[in-house]
Amino acid sequence: MTIPGSHSTVLVIAKHAFVDEVRQKSMIVIFVLSAFFVLLLRGCYKGEYVVDGQSLGSAAIAWTVSKVAFHVIAAGAMFMAALLTMRVFKRDRDEGTLSCILSRPIHRRQYVAGKILALWVLSMTFMFVLHGIVFFITALSMKTLAPAYLVASLISSLNLLFVVLVVFLLSFLLPDIAAFLCAMGIGIGSLAASGIHSFSQSQMGQVMMQHSPGITGWKLFYYLWPGLFGTQQSAFSLVGYGGGMSPYPFVNVISYCLILCILLLHRFRNEEIA
Amino acid sequence: MIELHAVTKRYGSLTAVDGVTFSVARGEYFALLGPNGAGKTTVVRLLLDFTHATSGTLSIDGISSKDPVCRASVGYLSENPRIPPNLTGWQYLQRCSELLGMSRLEAVSHIGDIVERIGMRGREHTKARTYSRGMIQRFGLGAALIGNPKLLILDEPTAGLDPIGIREVRRILESFKGQGMTVLLNSHLLSEVEKICDTAAIINSGRLLLKDSIPSIIRDGETLEDVFVRLVKG
Numbered sequence: 001m002t003i004p005g006s007h008s009t010v011l012v013i014a015k016h017a018f019v020d021e022v023r024q025k026s027m028i029v030i031f032v033l034s035a036f037f038v039l040l041l042r043g044c045y046k047g048e049y050v051v052d053g054q055s056l057g058s059a060a061i062a063w064t065v066s067k068v069a070f071h072v073i074a075a076g077a078m079f080m081a082a083l084l085t086m087r088v089f090k091r092d093r094d095e096g097t098l099s100c101i102l103s104r105p106i107h108r109r110q111y112v113a114g115k116i117l118a119l120w121v122l123s124m125t126f127m128f129v130l131h132g133i134v135f136f137i138t139a140l141s142m143k144t145l146a147p148a149y150l151v152a153s154l155i156s157s158l159n160l161l162f163v164v165l166v167v168f169l170l171s172f173l174l175p176d177i178a179a180f181l182c183a184m185g186i187g188i189g190s191l192a193a194s195g196i197h198s199f200s201q202s203q204m205g206q207v208m209m210q211h212s213p214g215i216t217g218w219k220l221f222y223y224l225w226p227g228l229f230g231t232q233q234s235a236f237s238l239v240g241y242g243g244g245m246s247p248y249p250f251v252n253v254i255s256y257c258l259i260l261c262i263l264l265l266h267r268f269r270n271e272e273i274a
Numbered sequence: 275m276i277e278l279h280a281v282t283k284r285y286g287s288l289t290a291v292d293g294v295t296f297s298v299a300r301g302e303y304f305a306l307l308g309p310n311g312a313g314k315t316t317v318v319r320l321l322l323d324f325t326h327a328t329s330g331t332l333s334i335d336g337i338s339s340k341d342p343v344c345r346a347s348v349g350y351l352s353e354n355p356r357i358p359p360n361l362t363g364w365q366y367l368q369r370c371s372e373l374l375g376m377s378r379l380e381a382v383s384h385i386g387d388i389v390e391r392i393g394m395r396g397r398e399h400t401k402a403r404t405y406s407r408g409m410i411q412r413f414g415l416g417a418a419l420i421g422n423p424k425l426l427i428l429d430e431p432t433a434g435l436d437p438i439g440i441r442e443v444r445r446i447l448e449s450f451k452g453q454g455m456t457v458l459l460n461s462h463l464l465s466e467v468e469k470i471c472d473t474a475a476i477i478n479s480g481r482l483l484l485k486d487s488i489p490s491i492i493r494d495g496e497t498l499e500d501v502f503v504r505l506v507k508g
Contacts, residue, residue, distance in 0.1 A: 012372045023360055096356030100417065103322050103350035104373045105342045273324035 009106055013114025014121070016097075021084055021122050031126060034076065038133045041069055045141040062142050066149065067236060069134045074156045074232050075187065077127035081160045082183040085119050085167040086176040093274055102273055112168075112268050119164045124157040148238045155235035158253050159228045163187075165260035172267050190228035197222040197230070227252040275300045275425055275456040276321065281330035283316055283480075290316040292480035293330070298473070300424075303447070303457045305467040305488075307498075308477040309506055314460045315353060317477070318429050321458075322350060334425060349423035353430045353460070355414025359403035363394060363413045366402065370420045384420070391449075392416045393442055407434035415443065426450075429460045444470055468498045478506050 021027055044065045049056040092098040092115075101111055131153035139145050163183050170179035196218050199205040230249030237245045276298040283291040291313045298304040306314045319325045320332055323339050337344035357366045367388060371381035389398045392412040402410065411434050418426055426447075432440045440463070447457060447470055461467050467474060468488060475485035483505050484491065491501050 008375065009373070016369055016372075020358065020360070094356070095358040096352065096354075097358060099324065099350075099352055100370065101373060102324065103345060103348065103352075104370075105344075105346040106373065107342045270326070273319070273322075 009110045010114045010117060013101065013106075013111060014117040017088070017115050017118035018122055021118065027084070030080065031129075034073075034126075034130055035133060038069065038073065038130050039137075041065060041134060042137050042141075045137065058142065062138055066134055066138050066146075066239070070131065070149070070152065070156075070236050070239075071232055073127060073130045073134070074153075074159065077123055077130070077157075078159055078163045078187055078228070079184070080126055081119065081123035081163045082167045082180050084123060085164050086171055086180045088115055088119065089168065089171050090176065099273055108268050108271075109265050112265060116161075116164055116168065119168075120157070120161050123160045123164065124154075127157060127160065128153050146239055148240060152235040152238045155238070155250075156232050158250065158257070159231055162226060162228065162253050162257055162260070165257055165264060169260055169264045169267060172271065186226055187228055189225055190230070193222045193225045193227070194229040194233065223248075223252070226256050275302070275335060276304075276458065277331075277333045277336075278317070278321075279331045281317070281320060281332055282328045283313075283320060283325065284328045289480050291320065291327075294477065294480070294482045295330075296475055296482060296485050298456060298458060300456055301452075301454050302473055303451065303459065303471040305459045305461060305471040305474040306477060307461070307464065307467065307474055307502055312477045313480040314477055315429055316480075318350075318427055318458070318460060321427065322348075347421070347424040349418030349420065349426045351411075351414045351418040351426075351428045351431050353433065355410055355417075357402035357405070357410055357413055359401065361402055362399050363402060363405070363409075363416070364389070364398040366413060367398075367416055367420060370417045374421045376421070385416075388416045388419050391419070391446060408436060408439045411435055412439070412442075415446065424454065425456045425458070427458045430462065431459065432461065432463055432466060440466060464497070464499045464502055468492075474498070476502060476505050 045058075045062060049061055089098075092101075098111075102108065128150070131150060135146070135149045138149070166186065167179050167183045170182050173179075174182070200218065200222075227249035230246070231253050234246045234249050278297070279295050281291055281294045282289065294313075294317065306317060308314045316325070320327050321334065321339050322345065323342070326340075332339040334344040334348060357363065361369070364385060367385045368378075368381055371385060376384065385398075389395055392415055394409065394412055394416065397405075397409065402413070405413070411431070415428075415431060418428070428447075431443050431447075435443065444466060447459075450457070457471075459467065459471060471488060473485070473487050474491060476483045488498065492498060493501070
């Protein structure tokens with residue numbers, strides 16, 4: 001009997017995991033509902049908006065709507081990725097899939113890689129399709145194409161990899177729901193860290209922080225906390241309306257992903273298979 | 275084919291397997307017997323690297339059990355086989371064949387043969403959620419047979435089967451005799467073991483009490499069950 005190659009085994013495991021997730025009715029319902037709500041955004045492009053007595057131009061409206069939609073969809077996709085990942089290991093164990101796979105000439109790291117790949121690709125597809133709907137709505141409303149919007153979506157999928165890794169690792173150590181809530185907590189913490197960072201960059205923030213003794217603590221919080229929201233913001237800056245693209249959040253999230261990968265493989269290597 | 279040398283497995287203060295040493299020759303039908311909690315399933319899990327030995331070495335076909343390559347020609351049926359409920363028996367077997375790197379074309383004829391062999395023709399395309407325990411057991415055995423393994427590790431293969439099913443499993447296992455397949459059988463059904471296996475080992479409280487050929491174990495007028503009870507009750 002031949003032993004399948006390492007990559008092909010990972011792809012086979014990923015394919016099976018992907019199909020299992022897509023077949024779930026709850027997954028289909030969530031996707032259809034999300035797509036429906038995103039389609040409702042069409043109405044936002046057509047209204048007239050007045051700020052400080054001045055009517056907003058259609059370009060400003062399109063930018064604001066697409067920016068808000070971008071961040072909401074990216075956050076929703078993270079939520080979705082956490083939901084999908086939190087049950088994967090226990091379901092595989094309960095349904096006998098785990099022992100079926102690992103009784104074959106398959107390394108544990110191949111199993112982990114296959115699962116991560118499937119969940120990442122699935123949540124990325126989910127997010128990309130929803131971003132794609134916004135992209136087309138914007139293109140139809142504004143009669144211009146902004147392909148950078150889709151590129152930004154792909155770059156933001158780095159966050160989804162982070163969420164999958166965190167929840168997968170924590171699901172070995174904590175109850176599923178606790179793993180899910182921890183991932184959500186990290187996301188909220190990241191939003192707070194980015195907010196503080198943005199404030200510290202403003203003129204008022206700089207004046208205030210010069211007199212504040214806790215400045216180092218906040219800076220550390222921003223630099224050490226997983227920069228999920230920073231990644232989204234930096235990715236969206238590609239669209240061209242925001243500031244420059246900062247590489248730091250990417251470095252931060254990629255570093256965390258590498259650390260999580262190592263911890264996950266180490267943890268799973270010692271896991272007792274029932 | 276299988277070598278265990280001074281294998282010990284401890285879970286905290288509990289010693290599940292205590293210095294067990296034995297070997298199984300190629301082509302041998304070997305039964306691992308013992309009461310509940312004796313450590314039989316732990317030995318199987320150690321062989322499959324589902325759990326790690328505290329000390330000692332295990333190998334399959336000369337390759338350490340820690341190396342996944344040793345499982346290239348191993349078929350395994352767990353004590354409590356399960357099939358994802360949304361899959362059909364055919365899809366389940368197809369997945370198992372894909373994990374072994376079989377092409378779709380190759381898998382179709384191979385799975386067809388296996389379905390025939392396990393007596394599940396006509397039920398292979400219905401969802402696993404409709405299967406009885408016995409049917410799942412048969413598909414589990416089918417999955418173990420994917421890729422024509424050289425070593426079959428069966429943990430209670432007749433659990434949940436009716437007498438006809440038990441006879442079927444015995445027939446399937448007997449059909450491999452003389453073809454070089456090695457079988458490691460964990461079972462409580464001593465009468466079946468006596469019919470199928472060449473060699474048996476009796477294990478109790480993690481310790482190996484006896485390992486010999488079945489004709490040598492059984493004294494005049496005794497059954498394997500008598501020997502088992504005598505040894506275990508001590």
